[in-house]
Amino acid sequence: MAAFQDMIKPTYRAALTSTGASARPNRAAHPPHALTHIPGSRHTTAIDMSSASALFAPTSVRGLRGSPDRVVARRRAGARSSVAVTAAADAVKFYKYQGLGNDFVLVDNRDSSEIKLSSERCAQLCDRNFGIGADGVIFAMPPGFVQADEDYSMRMYNSDGTEPEMCGNGIRCLANFVAKMDGAEPKAYKVGTLAGLIQPEVRADGQVSVDMGEPVLDPPKVPCTFDATQDGAAVRAKMEVDGETWLVTAVSMGNPHCVTFGKEGQCDEGGIKLDEFALSHYGPMFEKHPTFPAKTNTEFTEVVNRNYVKMHVWERGAGATLACGTGACATVVAAVLEGRTERKCTVELPGGPLEIEWRESDNRVIMTGPAELVFDGTCTTA
């Protein structure tokens, strides 16, 4: 991102700053989103699109695509846009949610089975400088995706525009959202996802508890190319990364996860020290490792005791995030398989703790944590 901004000529940058508009230098300019952020408040007001137009119209979409000097010249001349910045039909209402700092733009798509924003637009909206800023975009969709008696279904795009199968923190946000929209008492929902049926329950204390289903451990189904090492799973499998051997356990929670407690030797002698861990150095090497053909989320984990671990995540398609729900579930499954923790465990993430239980009775993983509306607003489809 820094390199990207350096590419913008100073005059161009000045023009953008002075108008409040923003655009990527090599893409079509996008009208900014009309939104109000009231820090610390759950109550927000969306600016309607007419006020957004008034605010941003002086910068021409065509001008931004043209030479920077022309933009400045047009500004000086007080030139008005010949291109309407917004059209009501293109306005999409969104709700910005976060779960332990893993943040999402949530779109109410329940009136149509067609997703309202393209994957490219989602990637733009996730950008923290040129967009709203988020780790992904979540769509609350109509039911009938996995089975007929669903309440809703959920789709998601990562911040790079790729579509994962599941999103643990995201489904807590979705449950919180539909509960608010329905004005319902705390209740359980059946939500269809690309990873099958997932069942979040909004509790009276505001926390959301999610039945995340059974973990998938068969290596080809994760997917990864390891041979199974223990009970049909790849546990403490050796993986060469950056010229060293790491021991990893491969778990799918609908989406692929590679959980590690450290390098060979290190992982049994104190393990990873997360405070000193170079996440952005190692993360991308794990994410794109050829052992995981669909790429992978990676959890770097430090065991504190048999009921408490700390974990830093490098997400597939999103990089370092403050929390990952599916990743916390995969971490506890891996820790149990490696004999490091009990089945009920707190996973402390940079954004806060998640309570995870891998139930012995039915093999299902239950995740409990918060979800919170931060602000709402309106964006455009292009």
Ligand code: ZDP
């Ligand atoms: O599998 C993937 O590509 C993930 N980046 C999806 C998002 C996972 C998430 N962080 C979670 O909480 O499970 C939303």
